[in-house]
Amino acid sequence: MIDLFQRYSFPNVGPERRRDFIDEVLGLAEVRSDLLEHFNYMMLKGVLQLGRKIKSLPFLEAETSNVLVDSFGHFFLERLYILKNASHILDVEELVIEYLKDVTFVDGKRKMNHFRFVVSHSEPGIQISDVVVGLLGKYFSFICATADDDLVNVRQTLKPQQQMNLSLLFDILERSVEENPVFAHAIMSIRDRAMSEEFRAPA
Template sequence: MTDINDLRAPVLAINNLPNVDSNYTMHYDETNNIRRLHLTPNGLNVRVPQCFVLGGIAHRGAPPLLGFEDLRTVLRLQNSTQELKLAHLGKGDFLNLLNCSKIETLLDWLFSQNLFVHYHVLDPLYWSIVDVVDSVVTENGNVHLMMIAPMLKNDLYSILRDNVETTADLLGQYTYPDVGHDRRAAFIAELRDLLEIQRQLLPPFNFQMLRGLLQIAAKLDVLPYLENEPPNVLIDGFGDFYLQRIALFRNSTHILDIETMIEAYLRDLDLRDGNARLRNFSFVDSKDHPWVQVSDVIAGLLGKFFGFVNRTPAPDINYARSQFTDRQKRSLKMLTHLIGRSVEECPAFVHYVVSLEDHQRREGVLGF
């Protein structure tokens, strides 16, 4: 049995989240759900993991009634279209999608309906490597080290994401995260060598701080999150991220597209709100739920956006924006308004597990 209040209490204790206990209807879909990320003899099972996005549309109370014919009319869909997908509105990367007239139409329409968007975004590679920093910080116990942990995680990620194949090879040699006691010193030594090779990627101060962290790591007797772990398994599923949303917004109704693995995961937890069984979520066939179809488009568009942010250095982002067409400018402005209105309503509508650098790149595009 799992009481969701035990999960949400630590989040509420350290964050100001107005309206998180309000009654919303939250529709969901997802994109880039690789289901499992692990190391193989040939590298990662997914060569270049993309940002996982779980999200969609939210509305106070019950959402407006929406039939598929309404979507067909608003978005000028072909008569042969029976279910809305992102590909029906546009194709290509984020920049191409911003230049599609139907994407602009959808964003304008969503804003006019007084709807909110909500999403959880996860960078799988970043999530996988932060245990290195957390292990050192936890075992060392230095408060100042804890305060700069986000910066250290960002910098370690910067040197490891520069060449994903090299990173996968390094992690695979040590059956990461199950590095273990006997191989720990060699693993840390290889990270230090890689840092020296890649030092040009970091400002001098950041380089020195990360080198200092790895020097501390070499002297510790235990690295807690790098021992007695399932070998070669970086992510064993995304169920926890569904659970976080359902638990945090416990007074809301959560309507999710069918995902049998997630259904089984949540069912096995026997979720409770205090003594009462938790009944605030359901899985539905998207063909019968137009708002879930709209959520599919939003999750897909956001997946493209965070992929663009993740793969594009800040100077290149700035250059791309300087070349925007009028439609791209209008579409981005409306997407920004939608997200901004949603954050103002409830900051918990958006949640990020990404590096500090990717936060900064996102802010460079959205302005927040």
Template sequence: MLRCDLATTIQLFHAFGYPGLAPEGRRPFLDKLIEIVERNSGVLPDFNAMVLKSVLKAGRALASLDFIEGYPPNLFIDEFSTFFQGRIAIFKNFAHIFDMEKIVRERLLKAPLTSNGKPVTNFRFADSKDEPGLQISDVIVGVMGKMHTYFTNTGPEEVAADRAALVGPSLENAQLLSGMISASHAEKYCIPPSCCQCA
């Protein structure tokens, strides 16, 4: 529903300092969200839209909205070390080479990660100039970011038409990217079972 009119959503979030609403902004923020739900209710099944609207209305009576109140306004992320920690923890059997981020590196060294009481040592930081893999990953992340933006801002019919129009190198690159994503997914989840070197 929010993606149906991203400009309105962005304006709303900015106006109320999301995700750091002031207590006096709670009800007006929820009122505006309810307006968006009512305006775009056709994108969800009727029952789902009704439940969502009811939850937002009930939120107006709460004493606080704990996850979006009391934080600095308009600040989604203040630092990125948790993302690095998450990758290290989720992919604990992988060797991680991170682009040098001095602040993140310092935070990880101040509070070392452990697994079953043992230090986690499957990561290091490097200068991307010295690591071709980091240079390639920067390009891939850039492509994935553009792809995410495209899918967020483009309707399903237009995506299908654009996909059908791909030919030559464009089609081959899309297929290669799809194959890379599938291979990464299979590696993460060990699918099929025959790939279980990551156990």
């Protein structure tokens, strides 16, 4: 995929090379179809075949060549839009400040001013969230990088205190989702999500 992206200056593929790009992606998908559930593979194949016929694919044209992610600002925007009645306290990050400085949030005709930036060492809530997010980041990195059979073996060898800690962590996460389903936000493959659920289940 990296070679393919580089050859086509992804995501700035352009209308002239779009068909060739889609054909190559389709070829890769066909060769590796056994890695996907049949239904998921057929859906992907169908979407790619439809993409051949569409006159314009906005995310493959007029983009910056060879830049996959230019900012994580849209993740902040999503939270601020969806949780419009919350007061958001954000850690001081210059890139995020720059990204949001020209954005105006409105609810109908009402202008919203529902977020602020603070230095983390003066805000206990941010300090706690940094610890929790760091822990979850390491957990999901471990899940993604470990083979399925090895995950099963590791899960079976957890000591009682480790099992209790894992259970407590996911109890907190479940209570958060019960409070508001919007609190749950993840970008994971189907496999990683399934293995995460399996790893947290009782051994």
